[in-house]
Amino acid sequence: MGGHLSKIAETVFNLLPRKLQQFARGRLAAGTNFKETATPCGLSLPSPVHATLTPEEVGDGRVIVVGDVHGCPLELEALLDKCKFQQGVDKLVSVGDLVNKGEQSAEAVHLVRQHGGITVRGNHDEMALERYEMWKKCGRLDPKYAYLEQFSAEDVEYFRQMPFSLSIPSHGVLVVHAGIVPGTPLEDHLLHDLIEMRHVAAEGSASANRYKALPKFPRSAGQPWANIYNGPQHVIFGHHARRRLQPCRYATGIDTGCVLGDQLTAVVLPPVSELRRRGIASPPTGSVTLESIAGELISVRAKRCYKKEDVD
Known part of the structure; x- marks a missing residue:
């Protein structure tokens, strides 16, 4: 039962907005750890993370x-x-x-x-990748990130x-x-x-x-x-x-x-x-x-x- 509840808690934790996750992590008891399933901007994790x-x-x-x-x-x-x-x-x-x-x-x-x-x-690499994914999804590119138009598919994968x-x-x-x-x-x-x-x-x-x-x-x-x-x-x-x-x-x-x-x-x-x-x-x-x-x-x-x- 304890392991099942822990899994539910981890799932709920990972559904929180990133800033709430950061706040919650700071309030947890020492040694408490939830495995993150996305990057700070909510992107897919690289493999390996470390x-x-x-x-x-x-x-x-x-x-x-x-x-x-x-x-x-x-x-x-x-x-x-x-x-x-x-x-x-x-x-x-x-x-x-x-x-x-x-x-x-x-x-x-x-x-x-x-x-x-x-x-x-x-x-800044994390933010650039977030802006790229938003651009491809929504069709709008932040002018500060215009250089992303020069990225090849290999460049994007490198960032990912x-x-x-x-x-x-x-x-x-x-x-x-x-x-x-x-x-x-x-x-x-x-x-x-x-x-x-x-x-x-x-x-x-x-x-x-x-x-x-x-x-x-x-x-x-x-x-x-x-x-x-x-x-x-x-x-x-x-x-x-x-x-x-x-x-x-x-x-x-x-x-x-x-x-x-x-x-x-x-x-x-x-x-x-x-x-x-x-x-x-x-x-x-x-x-x-x-x-x-x-x-x-x-x-x-x-x-x-x-x-x-x-x-x-």
Whole structure:
């Protein structure tokens, strides 16, 4: 009987509007989890939701993780040139938000796909896919998303299959767009939080070491999640351009405001053979810092300011 009632509760939960789901999740007791059946915008889930870049896929090339591109393909090309990216050898990974704000969103998507890049879903990628599906269903396209007219069927499928996280076991790294709640298993996260969160607050007693993601506003509430995260995987993320580079011990934020006229940044993870040459285990043990896996930060300046204020 209990399992049957639990299934009914899960079904009812998934019928709620997304914002009510988020509110309800925040009110549930610790450890309570309902499996989400759609993305934050109500779209079909990708398969897998949480992806893994296997050691076999990494091979003996580098993994180059780039920050929020936001429709700036010229800077992305310059950054890959500076990193001496070798297509077919190195793996390109994006923390998400390939589109919006900049002037060449479609071109940015085409460039990442041309280089065989894997993109973790960001909030702007999610919104773009939602606008595309609405356009095809209703026949009207938001002018801000006119670039979607340049998308091929392959581009659309690429967006549909963007995972919400990417684990890289060979280097002990996890890539997400916005962040994770310290102490909460990845599979128990609300997908909305993975693409939107910035701050967390303690939940329960001070000694419980439990946290919850906070809504975007007010900005002063809580503290940046990366400041208190302590591993074990090293999390590489974007989303928070207002703080620019966030070089925390066990997490590195690389949205350095390219579209705002600042920089586009990459974390370059060395080949596995280089790790072994340095006496570093692959996969690494313990909580991983960027230094412990010989990760390198490389940046290029933006060509110009494309958007004067980051409003989200």
